Amino acid sequence: MGVGACATRLLADFGAEVIRIEDRQRLDMPRRLPVYKGEARAYGEEDANPDPNKGGIFNNYNRNKLGVTINMRTKGGRMLADRLIASSSVVTENFAPGVMERWGLTYERLNELSPNVIYARMSGYGHSGPHAEYKSYGPVVQAVSGLSYISGLPGQEPSGWGYSYMDNEAAFFNAAALLMAIYNRNITGKGAEIDVSAIEVGVNLIGPLLLDVAMNGRSTRDGAFPTGNRLEHPNAAPHGVYPCAGEDQWIAIAVFDDAEWRALKGAMGSPAWAEAPEFATQAKRFANQDALDARLAAWTKDHDKRALMLSLQAAGVRAGAVQSAEDLNETDPQIAHRGVFFELDHPVIGEARFEGTPIKFSRTVQENWRSAPLLGEDNAFVFRELLGVSSAEYEALEAEGAL
Amino acid sequence: MTNSGAPFAGLRVIELADDIAGEFTGRLLAEMGADVIKLEPPGGSPTRAVGPFARGEEGPETSLNFWYYNSNKRSAALDVVRERAQFEALLAGADFLVITAQPAALKAQGIDLADLSARFARLIVLSVTPFGLDGPWADFKSSDLVALAAGGPLNSCGYDDHAIPPIRPGGNQGYHTATSFALIGALLALLERQKTGKGQVLDVSMHEACAVNIELANPYWFYPRVNVHRQTCRHAQPTPTQPALFRCGDDRYVYFALILSDQKAWRTLVEWMESKGMAADLVEPAFSDVAYRQARFQDVQALVECFFLVQSAEEAYHEGQARGLPIGVLNAPEDTLEDVHLRARGFFVEVDHGAYGKVRYPGASYRFSSFGEVPRTRAPHIGEHTAEVLAEIAGAQRAAQ
Numbered sequence: 001m002g003v004g005a006c007a008t009r010l011l012a013d014f015g016a017e018v019i020r021i022e023d024r025q026r027l028d029m030p031r032r033l034p035v036y037k038g039e040a041r042a043y044g045e046e047d048a049n050p051d052p053n054k055g056g057i058f059n060n061y062n063r064n065k066l067g068v069t070i071n072m073r074t075k076g077g078r079m080l081a082d083r084l085i086a087s088s089s090v091v092t093e094n095f096a097p098g099v100m101e102r103w104g105l106t107y108e109r110l111n112e113l114s115p116n117v118i119y120a121r122m123s124g125y126g127h128s129g130p131h132a133e134y135k136s137y138g139p140v141v142q143a144v145s146g147l148s149y150i151s152g153l154p155g156q157e158p159s160g161w162g163y164s165y166m167d168n169e170a171a172f173f174n175a176a177a178l179l180m181a182i183y184n185r186n187i188t189g190k191g192a193e194i195d196v197s198a199i200e201v202g203v204n205l206i207g208p209l210l211l212d213v214a215m216n217g218r219s220t221r222d223g224a225f226p227t228g229n230r231l232e233h234p235n236a237a238p239h240g241v242y243p244c245a246g247e248d249q250w251i252a253i254a255v256f257d258d259a260e261w262r263a264l265k266g267a268m269g270s271p272a273w274a275e276a277p278e279f280a281t282q283a284k285r286f287a288n289q290d291a292l293d294a295r296l297a298a299w300t301k302d303h304d305k306r307a308l309m310l311s312l313q314a315a316g317v318r319a320g321a322v323q324s325a326e327d328l329n330e331t332d333p334q335i336a337h338r339g340v341f342f343e344l345d346h347p348v349i350g351e352a353r354f355e356g357t358p359i360k361f362s363r364t365v366q367e368n369w370r371s372a373p374l375l376g377e378d379n380a381f382v383f384r385e386l387l388g389v390s391s392a393e394y395e396a397l398e399a400e401g402a403l
Numbered sequence: 404m405t406n407s408g409a410p411f412a413g414l415r416v417i418e419l420a421d422d423i424a425g426e427f428t429g430r431l432l433a434e435m436g437a438d439v440i441k442l443e444p445p446g447g448s449p450t451r452a453v454g455p456f457a458r459g460e461e462g463p464e465t466s467l468n469f470w471y472y473n474s475n476k477r478s479a480a481l482d483v484v485r486e487r488a489q490f491e492a493l494l495a496g497a498d499f500l501v502i503t504a505q506p507a508a509l510k511a512q513g514i515d516l517a518d519l520s521a522r523f524a525r526l527i528v529l530s531v532t533p534f535g536l537d538g539p540w541a542d543f544k545s546s547d548l549v550a551l552a553a554g555g556p557l558n559s560c561g562y563d564d565h566a567i568p569p570i571r572p573g574g575n576q577g578y579h580t581a582t583s584f585a586l587i588g589a590l591l592a593l594l595e596r597q598k599t600g601k602g603q604v605l606d607v608s609m610h611e612a613c614a615v616n617i618e619l620a621n622p623y624w625f626y627p628r629v630n631v632h633r634q635t636c637r638h639a640q641p642t643p644t645q646p647a648l649f650r651c652g653d654d655r656y657v658y659f660a661l662i663l664s665d666q667k668a669w670r671t672l673v674e675w676m677e678s679k680g681m682a683a684d685l686v687e688p689a690f691s692d693v694a695y696r697q698a699r700f701q702d703v704q705a706l707v708e709c710f711f712l713v714q715s716a717e718e719a720y721h722e723g724q725a726r727g728l729p730i731g732v733l734n735a736p737e738d739t740l741e742d743v744h745l746r747a748r749g750f751f752v753e754v755d756h757g758a759y760g761k762v763r764y765p766g767a768s769y770r771f772s773s774f775g776e777v778p779r780t781r782a783p784h785i786g787e788h789t790a791e792v793l794a795e796i797a798g799a800q801r802a803a804q
Contacts, residue, residue: 002618026579030709036627037626039548039627040629040641040642041642042640042641042644043638043640044644045664046664056622056627060621117547125744126748129747130743130747131743131744134731135724135727137729139658139729139731142658142731143657143658143734144734146734146738147572147573148658148733149572149736150735151570151571152570153562153570157636158656159562159570159572159635159636160572160637160648161636161637163560163618163619163638163639164619165556165572167618168615168616169580169583172583173586176583176586176587176590176769177768177771179587179590179594180590180771182768183590184410184773186597188408188773190773192772194772195769195770196769196770197748199744200750200765200766200767202477203765205574205577206574208468208471209455209736210471210736210740210764211455211467211470211762213737213740214764215457215467216457216458217561218736228571229568231470233454233455234454236546239638240568241552241568241569241570242568243568248565248632250569252549253549254546254548254550269421282652309553313540317544318544318549320545320548320550320553320554321552322552322558323553323558324555324620324631325617325620325621326624326630328555328614328621332553333539334534334538335614336537340608340611350654352625355614358581358614358615359584359587359605359606359607360535360608361586361588361592361605362517362520363601363603364603377593
């Protein structure tokens with residue numbers, strides 16, 4: 001849903017002229033999701049006829065882009081798409097496999113329209129293989145790639161993911177692939193068709209556990225896996241998420257060696273229990289985590305999560321308050337100092353906040369010149385000025401319902 | 404797709420990394436043809452001490468953690484403080500310095516990134532650190548769990564039961580998120596250099612990378628100004644939603660989000676249940692009304708739970724997909740190795756580990772019609788390429804004189 005838009009946002013942020021094509025009759029899902037100012041609804045609770053320009057998710061993913069509407073079920077619409085492709089050096093799509101082919105928009109055709117074009121195809125399963133037509137979105141990708149199964153407490157159902165991590169990660173790897181193809185074309189002059197399968201991106205993110213399974217024949221179905229917040233490697237302990245003062249407030253603490261354990265003991269005021277022989281070495285602490293976690297939780301539970309994070313860090317302990325979006329946006333001094341979030345005005349929504357790029361560049365500049373386009377906002381500019389469609393032709397296209 | 408040539412062939416990367424974020428970045432550059440020289444202290448990188456280990460044999464040459472993130476690199480044992488001249492000679496011929504040291508550690512080692520950038524005009528200094536190079540938390544210590552907590556992802560992950568703390572999603576995803584942006588930054592800097600001929604300093608923060616990788620949690624704060632609350636293996640939301648994880652007859656699970664308001668999906672589901680004689684009263688006309696079934700969602704949920712229990716997860720996955728429903732089986736890592744779709748795409752690749760045999764690794768995350776990655780080679784032994792790297796430096800210095 002957000003994969004294509006999130007990937008091309010990276011290009012739009014850094015100077016590419018990105019033109020987003022939409023269909024008025026089949027509104028983009030992010031335009032429909034009811035994430036609105038002043039109304040808290042779960043995203044399944046859509047309006048039957050939503051205002052397409054009010055949706056926060058669409059605004060979030062489509063800043064710095066131009067927006068046009070084309071009706072691909074009309075002859076004029078298909079002709080406009082061809083002309084738009086002919087004037088572009090990169091084309092991206094994340095439809096279900098086969099949709100672009102039904103319109104005749106194969107890589108070969110695109111390459112005729114725009115020689116050495118880069119054609120990026122962003123899908124769940126990739127454009128070959130027996131399941132290429134399967135439907136997917138973030139949670140399905142996370143399930144099939146193994147990322148959900150490896151997350152949770154032993155002996156319980158997987159806790160998996162509380163968001164579409166793989167929509168974002170697939171978008172980031174798609175953005176990298178696009179930039180790679182552009183870099184390569186700058187050197188060789190050759191374009192490319194790109195096939196990114198979100199599931200394959202996901203399997204890559206399983207990490208070293210996959211080698212343990214592939215090489216050592218390790219089973220993850222032994223009932224002891226996954227290990228919740230405890231690490232298997234290395235033998236960190238304590239390594240967990242502990243309660244803090246307030247409702248559902250938590251802090252993560254990770255201790256990897258004796259020096260860090262001494263620092264934690266010091267920060268706790270050197271309690272007698274921490275000197276017990278069962279906690280004397282890293283190996284013993286690792287073996288006695290149930291007792292250790294109970295002791296630590298009894299100590300953390302009356303502390304404010306942020307104050308505790310700061311005092312533990314000052315003592316040299318790896319600690320992080322579990323922060324909500326509110327915490328990140330309103331009170332995190334590091335985020336505020338670095339300025340990763342920023343605001344842009346939107347004609348319908350008003351001022352809105354955006355997620356920036358978590359990279360400071362000493363030379364490259366991110367230009368935030370507009371919030372997301374309204375539905376069809378740039379039709380006249382793109383079709384008339386960029387493509388040179390005459391006013392008579394433009395009117396005919398409108399009359400045909402091509403826009 | 405046929406490949407000819409790797410895009411980063413001819414680029415040289417000096418990697419000074421002691422965490423996953425930096426090492427994974429180096430690996431992704433190496434896979435696409437860059438010559439990545441990992442500088443290790445004489446005893447080897449601390450990441451070699453992290454398991455699991457090949458055949459369970461603990462040691463610096465058998466760390467699967469090290470293998471996974473360091474394939475296709477060369478290793479040179481070099482003390483960058485004592486052997487500063489050689490370190491700088493390497494930088495003089497490099498396109499990238501990938502470096503994970505935080506500000507205090509940089510200072511202690513006498514490394515000034517802005518100064519390096521000024522002296523080596525084409526060099527792209529790619530700093531990847533837990534919190535970035537400046538700000539009040541710049542020298543705070545982190546880990547994957549700590550990064551996911553402070554950066555926001557953890558707040559959305561866990562169980563419906565909030566007596567259980569948020570649960571870390573598996574697989575080093577805090578570090579991987581930082582790597583995703585480091586790779587994008589590296590490419591943006593290469594494109595900038597193609598235009599201007601100039602390198603620069605990039606400062607990637609894992610904390611911020613996590614903070615912009617929490618999907619709906621941010622827009623829910625930006626717009627309605629509400630926080631989302633974690634739910635078992637489904638989206639954290641401002642208000643509770645129905646479970647989406649279903650146990651099947653073989654004790655494996657499928658993910659299936661039952662959106663009651665979607666008419667077409669509802670009809671498909673009822674037809675599917677009816678085909679197994681499990682639809683019960685859901686076939687009654689009254690259930691075609693959205694409000695009617697929403698009011699009885701617990702009955703619906705109970706019937707769907709029974710329906711999945713009479714079939715295997717694999718059957719439910721393929722039949723649901725054949726009927727056009729977005730349903731996913733919760734594969735374990737071992738299942739992905741056997742997945743017929745991934746096999747047909749030739750996704751997994753074999754890497755030769757000598758006495759340890761050939762080991763299957765996941766293949767590239769992207770495929771290109773006109774170019775591609777270089778063949779995978781195993782991670783280097785400690786200092787395996789020290790002599791050849793030193794000889795190359797000496798050769799370059801002679802050529803410069």
